[in-house]
Every structure is written in C-alpha cells, then in structure tokens.
Amino acid sequence: MTDLPESARHGSSPAPPTEWNGRATNRVQWLLALAGAGCVALGIELAVDGAWTSGIAPLLMSVVGCLAAGLLILFGTLAFVHVAVKVDGDSLEVRCGHAGLPRRRILLSHVTGADFVPRINPRQWGGWGYRWRPEQGTAVVVRKGEGMVLRLGDGRTFTVTVDDAEAAVRFIRQRLHLPASGKRPGD
Incomplete structure (x- = not known):
C-alpha cells in the first residue's frame, strides 16, 4: 500500500468538509x-x-x-485590515480586524441565494469598512477584488470581499441544496 489515503484504500470517499474558512487582507x-x-x-x-x-x-x-x-x-x-469568514452547517460568520469586531452572523436558513462576484470595488460602496447603501444592501469591504453576495429571505443582500469566494459560494449552495444558478428549486 503506497501513497493512497486511508479512505481510498477501503473504497470509501472522504467525507465532505463541514465548514469553509476564508480571509481577505488589505495592507x-x-x-x-x-x-x-x-x-x-x-x-x-x-x-x-x-x-x-x-x-x-x-x-x-x-x-x-x-x-x-x-x-x-x-x-x-x-478594524478593517482583514476579514475572516466562516461558513459552517448552519451559519455564515464574518469577523473584522484583530479583535473580530464588528461581527455579523447570518443563519443559512435566512439565505435564499449566493452569488460569486469577480470584482468588488470599494468605490461602489463608498470606501472600505462596514457599509450600507439603500440600493445595494450591507457589505464588509476590506479590499478590491473578488467576493460574494448573499440574498436574504427579507429581500436584503449582504456582500463580503473574501479570497476564494467562488469556493465559499459553492459550499453555501451545497448546504442550501441550491443549483448552480443560486436559486432554490421551484423558485
């Protein structure tokens, strides 16, 4: 038996990850x-x-x-040098800065869709930080670049810039049993 992982040697596939973690930094x-x-x-x-x-x-x-x-x-x-995003079985949590404040926790049961955005610019939101714009919703923007947008059940949106946001969106969609388009079956 050579370099095969334990699960491959016994014919089973590895268990899917139970959480996703990501960060974004602005030097x-x-x-x-x-x-x-x-x-x-x-x-x-x-x-x-x-x-x-x-x-x-x-x-x-x-x-x-x-x-x-x-x-x-x-x-x-x-407070906005970096952001840490954690998605587990039931929620998404965003923590800013070294102290983890401000912090936002969104239950996945309140999420109706998740989309990858390849380019978020702080100018779209009025700068870096924790932002709110009536026509766009709420965002945590720490740098220019990729991010994700969550559509919430109450019609609002939440945007966050994070590295490897595409993987986060896939993870959230799998948790919510959403197809690749981000819409719930039957919507």
Missing part, C-alpha cells in the same frame, strides 16, 4: 493606521511640550483634536 490600511498613530503622537507631543503663548484653550483644543482624530483613524482602520 494599505496599515498606512492609514500609521497616519492615525502619527496624529496621536502629535497630540501627545503638544500636551507634553506645548508652551504656546496664545493661551491654554487653543493648546487644549489642539491636543484633544489630534488625539481624537488619531484614535478614530487608528482604530477605524485597524
């Missing part, structure tokens, strides 16, 4: 995070060495402004 977000860190550093520098002769109010406003802008930029960009 450009790290540059924006550095800009946010720079604003925080400037705010700290102003607070420590701020010997302005024009008074405390302008100094305080500058320090608070730099710190607030820097923290918003820093945390806003780090």
